[in-house]
Amino acid sequence: MADPMTALLERQRASFLADGLPDLALRRNRIDRLLALVLDHADEFVEAMSADYGTRPRDGSLFTEILGMISVIEHTRTHVKKWMRPTTVLPSGRLLAVKGEVQPTPKGVVGIIGPWNFPLNLVVLPASAAFAAGNRVMIKMSDVTPRTAALMAALAPEYFDPAELAIVTGDVDVAAAFSALPFDHLFFTGSPSVGALVAQAAAENLVPVTLELGGKNPVVVGPAADIGRAASRIAQGRMINGGQVCVCPDYVFVPAEHLEKFCAVVRDTWRAMFGSIVDNPDYCSVVNRANFDRVTGLIEDARDKGACVEAVIPPREHLPDPATRKIAPTLVRGVDETMRLATEETFGPVLTVRPYRNLREVVDYVNARPSPLVAYWFGPDDEDFRGFVRRTRTGGVARNDFGAQMIPSAAPFGGVGRSGMGAYHGKAGFDAFTHHRSVVGSDLPFTVTGRAAPPFSRATRWMTALALRSARNRTRRRLT
Secondary structure, three states: OOOHHHHHHHHHHHHHHHHOOOOHHHHHHHHHHHHHHHHHOHHHHHHHHHHHHOOOOHHHHHHHHHHHHHHHHHHHHHHHHHHHOOEEEOHHHHHHOEEEEEEEEEOOEEEEEOOOOOOOHHHHHHHHHHHHOOOEEEEEOOOOOHHHHHHHHHHHHHHOOOOOEEEEOOOHHHHHHHHOOOOOEEEEEOOHHHHHHHHHHHHOOOOOEEEEOOOOOEEEEOOOOOHHHHHHHHHHHHOHHHHOOOOOOOEEEEEHHHHHHHHHHHHHHHHHHOOOOOOOOOOOOOOOHHHHHHHHHHHHHHHHOOOEEEEOOOOOOOOOEOOOOEOOOEEEEOOOOOOHHHOOOOOOOEEEEEEEOOHHHHHHHHHOOOOOOOEEEEOOOOHHHHHHHHHOOOOOEEEOOOOHHHOOOOOOEOOOHHHEEOOEOHHHHHHHOEEEEEEEEEOOOOOOHHHHOOOOOHHHHHHHHHHHHHHHHHHHHHHO
């Protein structure tokens, strides 16, 4: 007998095949029901996520988890009518009784594996894109945030038949089994190391994958930047969700002559933001003890190997605090390649700062490492900035603000190399879950491609030689 997840997949696939391609109204209805599921129970989701974390600010969850998804989903809903339309190819062929079009068709059943840092947003957004493309969806919620997962599993049947949307919960073994199912597409958000395992499991069934991963995101404070403004914005961006964001600034290159001023402003900004930490409901905890130990281990490793570590701790508080899993905002200088902070994604309230004397050394440093999900630049849109963009390879680029690359709802979001494979948001999300099928027909009284079959006539040989000679001449002319 099939296990429950396989049974769910088989049910969804059978329903998909039986019902045929969903029309515009049904696609929009599924998107609307998904959004209603979230909005109708926003307070419950915020409470569940806060309980999962220990401390997670209500306003932060509302802004990043819920409000942050609405514009992208609304953009998708508005434009799906246009994205669904077939595209005519070979328009002149109609005069010769040859008709061709490319039809955007759903792949079938999409599997989505969600992360713990944004356990709601990062499953709902890809699911809305999959619905827009006409698919059925199965979601594996993160086991690191079990209350959020349980709430999603309890609420989904109120809005969806399991043949449309099914929620799966469970531990790492369940996640591994989920990634090995023969989906028509698998979407994963998480770390590069786990992403590699997901891709390997999917490959056994030749399932195409989209991997939204992470990495160490570099920040460059340009030569012409306003140092104070740049330092303040970078300090704020590092502390969103307690630094547990895949697009957080990880390490900062600052002109050597401005290093002290930059660090002073970062410290002052953090002091102004957090007069207290341990009992502060606006200060996000590290999600669990394993990650708490990992982040404090990164800090201690750097300290033990000679780095300058400055924790901005409010008076009369003792941090890091294992009971609340809170770590003070920490500034680290003097990091070298022997330290784990140089190579491991921090995913916590820690900012590494590096001085530079010319932009070439910055570009060389970034290019010598795995491509990050985003690179940040602070300063004007000048030749220095454009040169940095031209000479580096990153998933996206944001200038002068945290997450600016995600502000346009139509902009694709995704990594490159070790930071990801594929993209979503806007039409990129629709395309990720769509098979673009060519449909071409001929009403000619003779065969076009049959000339490739023997026996080959003198006329066929003459036409082949003429076409080859013409192509050679065109190519030579372009090269002269």
